[in-house]
Amino acid sequence: MARAAALTLCMLALAPALSQAESGVAKRAAVARAAGIAAAYGYRPVLGSGTITASTTSAGGSKAAMAPAVAAITSKPAAPSAATAMLAVVPAAAAASVPAASSAAKAAQAAPQCKGNIYLTFDTGSQAQAALIAETLQKHHIKASFFLANEKTVNGDYSLDPAWAPYWKARLAEGHVIGSHTFDHDVLVRDAADGKLETKPGFGSSAGKVRTLSPDQYCEQIRRVDQRFVELTGSHLDPVWRAPAGRTSPRALAAARSCGYTHVGWSPAGFSGDELPSEKYSNASLLAKSLRELRAGDVVLIHMGIWSRKDAWAPANLEPLIKGLSQKGYCFATLRDHPDYSSSFKHP
Structure with missing residues (x-):
């Protein structure tokens, strides 16, 4: 032609x-x-x-x-x-x-010739790198996926407080996928014998204590993020969630499915290591490992700030990771385009 x-x-x-x-x-x-x-x-x-x-x-x-x-x-x-x-x-x-x-x-x-997509995902945390993450994604025209819990931030507030509404509205407008990470960051301890689930929340009135939730109550922890997100942005979350610490069970997954949420973990090579102690795992070694091991289709786990890590991962590694993967011929997409999860999204 x-x-x-x-x-x-x-x-x-x-x-x-x-x-x-x-x-x-x-x-x-x-x-x-x-x-x-x-x-x-x-x-x-x-x-x-x-x-x-x-x-x-x-x-x-x-x-x-x-x-x-x-x-x-x-x-x-x-x-x-x-x-x-x-x-x-x-x-x-x-x-x-x-x-x-x-x-x-x-x-x-x-047009770039992609040999496959890499899926960057970000869990809430201290939010110390929230602005940097947004700026880096904008700079490289990348859409990613975020999982939200109501976590304490370096500002002294919480990540789902009204002060964060502009931030989440902006990410929504940019086309990122946004899912639930449970409201209180409830880490699953085990399935209880009576059909319930034992969890240990990181925040809220029961922070640090083991509590027992029914499947409906566990589901409510997932949906509560959506309810707050609607209050902040006027929009619902996408129908995906990530269990804190990645800890799930058949009972927990079934509870989430009952209220319309599909669980998304991360790939073995997608563990960025940003929550590991920097004294033992340097940013340079973590970056080299990611660039060496990541392949098309992998889901990468990154936090928006980790309280315990001395040398923050994102300021040193996020942009080099993006550039390095791009040079290898990879592109980036949201979970909406991932073959394992695309059917969970409602397409117009």
């Missing part, structure tokens, strides 16, 4: 020469030029009855016409309207499509 469009432009450029040539010799010279141009673009000039028709051969061996490009140029002495007649074989719609075809070809050439 791009070849035909380019050939059309060349043929149109020859129109004045054809119409102004008064002698048969001049006409034949112009036609010869047209034939040469056709050949240069991969079309075979077909001579016969004083005409030249540019054609090509399809993969199946049949001759394919160059439509809607210029189909034929007469080499016979032409009436004054011959040039107009020649131009008439290029429909207005086809002529208008030439710039569009050219732009599309350029866009296709410029």
